[in-house]
Amino acid sequence: MPQKLYLEDLAVGQRFKAGSLTISEQEIVRFARDYDPQYFHLDAEAAKSSMFGGLVASGWQTAALTMRMLIEGGAPFADGTIGAGGELAWPRPVRPGDTLHIESEVIKITPSRSRADRGIVTFKTTTFNQKDEPVQILTANLIVFSRAGRQ
């Protein structure tokens, strides 16, 4: 079990790595049927004529898989990884058979003015494919609780 992290345990510049996982064509199509039914996520043959030149995963699936890697192996925040929002970029698509991993960094720590038990942590997570090319950059604002606030 990894150590559980409170606000006091974090410092700007701290880094975490997690993953990897490999995404199949079947998983791409299944997610697309439920949440993003566009032809370049559903049909490998039809997708050849799209701007992607072949089947690609929904960006929201890349985001969801990034979250899974964060929860399973990223920074183990004591009260959970709770996002208030953030910025997201998808510089290139994820394709069937790609193997993804993540690298995260603490960018900024802002203790709450109104609530002593928490702070906002700006947490940047880059998702890479097997060629170490970034496929997603997520700069999230996380609500992280303090050890002091619970005592």
Added chain:
Amino acid sequence: MPQKLYLEDLAVGQRFKAGSLTISEQEIVRFARDYDPQYFHLDAEAAKSSMFGGLVASGWQTAALTMRMLIEGGAPFADGTIGAGGELAWPRPVRPGDTLHIESEVIKITPSRSRADRGIVTFKTTTFNQKDEPVQILTANLIVFSRAGRQ
């Protein structure tokens, strides 16, 4: 079939509405098992002691369901709804039984300097619950193709 929209068909201030859909506890738990396995998304009883006071959907599921409503009934972009990235905020959680709908607005249109066949459209989509409270605000940068560029 709705009209297919090219870059020339869009104007700042244009609005679109879509939805609704209702999310069940079962769907929340299933998504969480696959992508966001945290106790406040998995276990209604345990979630009572979380900051949410009960089971809530992963923000990524709210994002994915918003995408589904966009694709099924939002703005019908001619070559698909293709996001390069954007900003995301989750002002309040989605709970089992919530019924969601979306309202979108064209915020900015930036024709590409290097490629005559496309532009970037800043497209804001707010997801509301049945009390008309925003649960997600997504300001996405979409790649939208022009009719002129294909001729």
